[in-house]
Amino acid sequence: xxxxxFWSATSGYAAATVASVLWVGFRRDGAERAARGLAxxxxxxxxxxxxxxxxxTGHGPYATRYEVISADVFLLxxxxxxxxxxxxxxxxxxxxxxxxxxxxxGWALTGYGxxxxxxxxxxxxxxxxxxxFAKLFAAxxxxxxxCAAGYLLKAGDPRRLPSLxxxxxxxxxxxxxxxxxxxxxxxxxxxxxxWAAQGWGRYWGWDPIETSALVTWIVLGxxxxxxxxxxxxxxxxxxxxxxxxxxxFATLFVVARVVPTIHSSYLVGx
Amino acid sequence: xxxxxVLRSPRLALAVxxxxxxWAGVGAWLPWAIPGGRPPPGWxxxxxxDHPFASAPFLCAVALLFASLLACTWGKRARIVxxxxxxxxxxxxxxxxxxxxxxxxxxxxxGFRRRGDLWVSRRAGLWGGWVLHLGLLAxxxxxxxxxxxxxxxxxxxxxGESVRLASSGALRWRQHGLLVRGGPPEVEATLHWFDPWxxxxxxxxxRLSQLGVAAxxxxxxxxxxxRSAGLRAGGLSFFHAIPTGFSVNVDVxxxxxxxxHLQAAGPRLAVAEVEDPAGRPARFVLSSERPLDDxxxxxxxxxxxxxxxxxxxxxxxxxxxxxxxxxxxxxxxRWGQYTYARAPxxxxxxxxxxxxxxxxxxxxxxxxxxRRDGEGGSVxxxxxxxxAALLAEWERAPSGGGALPAPREVA
Ligand code: HEM
Numbered sequence: 046x047x048x049x050x051f052w053s054a055t056s057g058y059a060a061a062t063v064a065s066v067l068w069v070g071f072r073r074d075g076a077e078r079a080a081r082g083l084a085x086x087x088x089x090x091x092x093x094x095x096x097x098x099x100x101x102t103g104h105g106p107y108a109t110r111y112e113v114i115s116a117d118v119f120l121l122x123x124x125x126x127x128x129x130x131x132x133x134x135x136x137x138x139x140x141x142x143x144x145x146x147x148x149x150x151g152w153a154l155t156g157y158g159x160x161x162x163x164x165x166x167x168x169x170x171x172x173x174x175x176x177x178f179a180k181l182f183a184a185x186x187x188x189x190x191x192c193a194a195g196y197l198l199k200a201g202d203p204r205r206l207p208s209l210x211x212x213x214x215x216x217x218x219x220x221x222x223x224x225x226x227x228x229x230x231x232x233x234x235x236x237x238x239x240w241a242a243q244g245w246g247r248y249w250g251w252d253p254i255e256t257s258a259l260v261t262w263i264v265l266g267x268x269x270x271x272x273x274x275x276x277x278x279x280x281x282x283x284x285x286x287x288x289x290x291x292x293x294f295a296t297l298f299v300v301a302r303v304v305p306t307i308h309s310s311y312l313v314g315x
Numbered sequence: 316x317x318x319x320x321v322l323r324s325p326r327l328a329l330a331v332x333x334x335x336x337x338w339a340g341v342g343a344w345l346p347w348a349i350p351g352g353r354p355p356p357g358w359x360x361x362x363x364x365d366h367p368f369a370s371a372p373f374l375c376a377v378a379l380l381f382a383s384l385l386a387c388t389w390g391k392r393a394r395i396v397x398x399x400x401x402x403x404x405x406x407x408x409x410x411x412x413x414x415x416x417x418x419x420x421x422x423x424x425x426g427f428r429r430r431g432d433l434w435v436s437r438r439a440g441l442w443g444g445w446v447l448h449l450g451l452l453a454x455x456x457x458x459x460x461x462x463x464x465x466x467x468x469x470x471x472x473x474x475g476e477s478v479r480l481a482s483s484g485a486l487r488w489r490q491h492g493l494l495v496r497g498g499p500p501e502v503e504a505t506l507h508w509f510d511p512w513x514x515x516x517x518x519x520x521x522r523l524s525q526l527g528v529a530a531x532x533x534x535x536x537x538x539x540x541x542r543s544a545g546l547r548a549g550g551l552s553f554f555h556a557i558p559t560g561f562s563v564n565v566d567v568x569x570x571x572x573x574x575x576h577l578q579a580a581g582p583r584l585a586v587a588e589v590e591d592p593a594g595r596p597a598r599f600v601l602s603s604e605r606p607l608d609d610x611x612x613x614x615x616x617x618x619x620x621x622x623x624x625x626x627x628x629x630x631x632x633x634x635x636x637x638x639x640x641x642x643x644x645x646x647x648x649r650w651g652q653y654t655y656a657r658a659p660x661x662x663x664x665x666x667x668x669x670x671x672x673x674x675x676x677x678x679x680x681x682x683x684x685x686r687r688d689g690e691g692g693s694v695x696x697x698x699x700x701x702x703a704a705l706l707a708e709w710e711r712a713p714s715g716g717g718a719l720p721a722p723r724e725v726a
Binding site: 103104161162163164165166167168169211213214216217220221224225227228231232235239242243244245246247248251253256257259260263264266267270271272273274275276278300303304 | 325328329332333335336339340342343344348349367368406444461467515517518519521541542543544545552553554654656658661664665668671672675676678679700701703704706707
């Protein structure tokens with residue numbers, strides 16, 4: 046049943062991707078509603094598949110790469126749908142967010158695996174904060190970069206892609222989302238450090254993943270400084286948003302594959 | 316004064332932040348930082364990259380960052396108060412008067428409210444940056460306190476064994492901050508029970524101990540300890556470390572009960588080099604049928620004493636000649652390792668982080684202050700972010716309504 050629901054979610058995201066492309070290509074408002082509706086259906090199926098797996102394995106979606114990436118995609122779609130309720134123009138990011146969600150589901154499958162027992166260190170409430178905020182960080186950083194991509198598309202010719210908000214608005218949303226992701230990454234780092242203190246008696250050990258997360262946090266701080274203190278905006282900021290995304294992506298998905306770290310077991314393992 | 320100006324320079328802040336990020340980024344990837352990696356080459360040693368996060372360049376950069384943060388945060392409060400009173404900074408933008416368009420009504424649709432001569436929107440948001448940087452200062456200060464006053468050490472116990480942490484040779488290692496004076500804490504720890512492969516539902520088999528801790532002048536504490544959480548007792552925290560091994564517990568006349576901790580010398584072999592009661596070198600050798608670390612069990616275990624070139628098997632409960640006395644092998648057991656830690660600066664570190672996160676939350680609140688600019692109906696607006704979008708919206712806003720009304724005094 047869990048895999049039926051997983052595939053239903055994947056199909057929902059695929060169909061939503063098609064609808065969003067139709068919306069952009071043919072400017073049909075009905076397609077926009079269909080894209081969001083299908084994404085929501087996909088999200089509901091996705092939630093059910095994650096819940097069933099949680100029930101079956103006895104732990105949350107953080108023990109294998111399949112679970113980690115599947116839950117990342119879930120939160121990306123949920124955050125985007127939620128952000129669209131708070132700020133309508135962000136619904137226009139559908140043609141960027143939905144294909145990422147669809148591809149993410151495929152990527153999750155490449156790391157399929159099931160684990161019934163976890164390392165004892167996972168028995169901590171900090172884990173939920175740490176992992177939850179890591180996923181929220183990934184989702185908001187990706188949305189910030191999606192705004193940057195939209196900005197670059199719109200800045201050249203404001204008439205292009207009328208489904209997207211105006212360039213200045215995308216620039217502003219990109220900034221706000223980056224601030225949110227900076228906050229979420231901060232919470233993730235603190236929760237991780239408190240978790241390490243609880244289990245190992247050390248708050249900070251300069252483990253490669255810990256250090257990469259700190260470096261990413263500082264890099265986001267630097268980027269935000271360029272905006273606030275040097276008045277950078279527009280194209281330059283859009284490119285910097287991609288730099289921030291690259292650091293975030295490397296921290297979450299690359300470092301553990303390249304150097305041995307305490308996080309390797311679930312970020313790399315299947 | 317000049318120094319303060321240099322320290323307040325945004326360029327310096329960016330340069331220092333960039334350096335810290337780059338140094339930490341490099342430090343995270345160094346091949347010799349990986350357990351079992353090759354030793355650092357000479358050039359890395361001379362740059363301090365053999366211990367990147369305790370090296371002079373890194374510590375100097377953190378000190379400079381602290382100074383720069385202090386210089387930036389100092390005086391910032393007064394500037395925010397001035398902005399709140401309508402003394403707008405250079406980043407404020409002008410909404411030029413447009414015939415038939417009402418800038419006040421436009422601002423009000425964007426959350427601004429009239430306050431005296433001004434229009435303001437969610438002023439709390441103006442404080443985000445200040446609170447954030449204050450938090451960063453507290454955080455760095457907390458780290459400094461922590462680094463100066465922390466105290467941690469590792470000890471080893473076998474079932475039934477007790478150790479006074481302050482006694483000589485009790486700790487396998489100890490690290491402490493520069494300002495810590497005196498020896499290890501006056502605490503006695505006793506291991507009542509230990510299973511290196513205890514099963515707890517939903518989790519892989521792992522260490523589980525029952526540890527007793529008695530600090531002078533405090534109630535003794537006995538509790539179970541595993542690797543998911545520490546145990547607080549005697550003003551210290553205790554944690555379970557991973558390493559484990561075998562011990563042979565012997566009774567030596569005149570010396571009492573002793574626990575000899577053996578170290579693995581192969582998958583099925585563990586040894587301990589000791590000095591016998593007569594002062595001669597001796598070795599306890601333990602070999603097992605299956606691997607020593609097999610959670611399913613080791614199978615039969617054989618203990619021998621290697622002394623003066625002769626190796627003799629020992630029997631549990633039986634006497635054996637050990638140097639110049641007849642000792643008894645009481646039992647063969649497992650030892651576990653434990654760390655104690657005292658972390659006095661962490662409260663400030665986390666208070667700092669809490670401030671940083673509160674500052675971030677406040678930064679998310681879009682704040683603004685506006686006032687009339689001259690008599691022509693233009694309005695000067697400072698917004699914490701999105702000035703360009705606001706200007707563009709104003710330019711696109713449909714004409715309508717009257718001219719900007721004169722602000723009213725608010726009691
Ligand atoms: C670890 C170090 C630092 C981090 C993580 C950091 C982070 C940030 C962030 C996230 C912002 C808000 C950006 C926005 O509104 O979008 C900011 C603003 C600012 N930062 Fe920093 N910063 C750091 C160090 C410094 C230093 C050393 C200075 C000194 C020059 C400085 C000066 C400022 C100023 C003046 C602002 C604007 C504040 C405001 O709008 O109230 N920062 N910083």
